[in-house]
Amino acid sequence: MCCSAVPASRPGPRARSHPVQSKKAAAGSPTGKPAQRVIKKYPNRRLYDTDTSTYITLAEVKQLVMDSEPFVVRDAKTNEDLSRSILLQIILEEEAGGQPMFSEAALANLIRIYGHASQAFMGSYLEKNVQAFTDIQAKLTEQSKTLTPEMWAQFMRMQNPLMQGLMGNYVEQSKSAFDKMQEQMAKQTEQMLGAFGIKR
Structure with a gap:
């Protein structure tokens, strides 16, 4: 798309009382x-x-x-x-706001992955994990639309244990999948080294 220059006399941003809609x-x-x-x-x-x-x-x-x-x-x-x-x-x-999602330790771990052999796999792994979490959140939001005030109150009381259970199972499955991926990578490395007559 051709990039045309914005006229110098153009006024500043327009004031809006609602989000911009295309x-x-x-x-x-x-x-x-x-x-x-x-x-x-x-x-x-x-x-x-x-x-x-x-x-x-x-x-x-x-x-x-x-x-x-x-x-x-x-x-x-x-x-x-x-x-x-x-x-x-x-x-x-x-x-930088009031409720950051990542701790300093988590950010440090992410930085350490850059340049590591597992960087390409980790990108895909994190993307799938975030998407799965988003799907869980969307399902809970959709279900909450059909709740009566009484059912909603009950839902809110059990939300924390429910989310802990859902995410606990999900994290366990995710860890298992990552462990299998690491094991497969190790086997492939052994096979590749073996083909060159190299033993670890």
């Missing part, structure tokens, strides 16, 4: 699939939404993520895809 995404493409929203990042670090022709904030980009709206962030000059760096920036801001 007209393209609402209408969708001829195939029924929503068009990908394009956000341009300028050297002054401002983000320009080409769908609404307005500047948007990082908080509004986060809302697009929350709404599961497809988008891509591109450098206005080079057209380089900056989506990952923007998503990481959102995570950084969330972690």
Whole structure:
């Protein structure tokens, strides 16, 4: 998509009382699939939404993520895809807030994985784990919509033990799957070394 410069006389971000909604995404493409929203990042670090022709904030980009709206962030000059760096920036801001998700120990462990032989496997492993947790959360949210006030109160009382049970089983299964993956990797390494006549 051609990156046109924003006129110098353009006013600042428009004030909004509701989240930005893409007209393209609402209408969708001829195939029924929503068009990908394009956000341009300028050297002054401002983000320009080409769908609404307005500047948007990082908080509004986060809302697009929350709404599961497809988008891509591109450098206005080079057209380089900056989506990952923007998503990481959102995570950084969330972690710097009042309730961080990762402890220092967890972050240190993640850093140690970079450059390790298991880095490629760990990326896929974490992605599947996060997706599975999100699916569990979505099912619980969907079930809660049909609850009466009395049933909801009971649901809230048993939520913590229920989640502990669900996640306990899930973590155990996840650990088992990871152990099997490590075992398979060890066997493949042994076979490869054996083929070269090398013994560990």
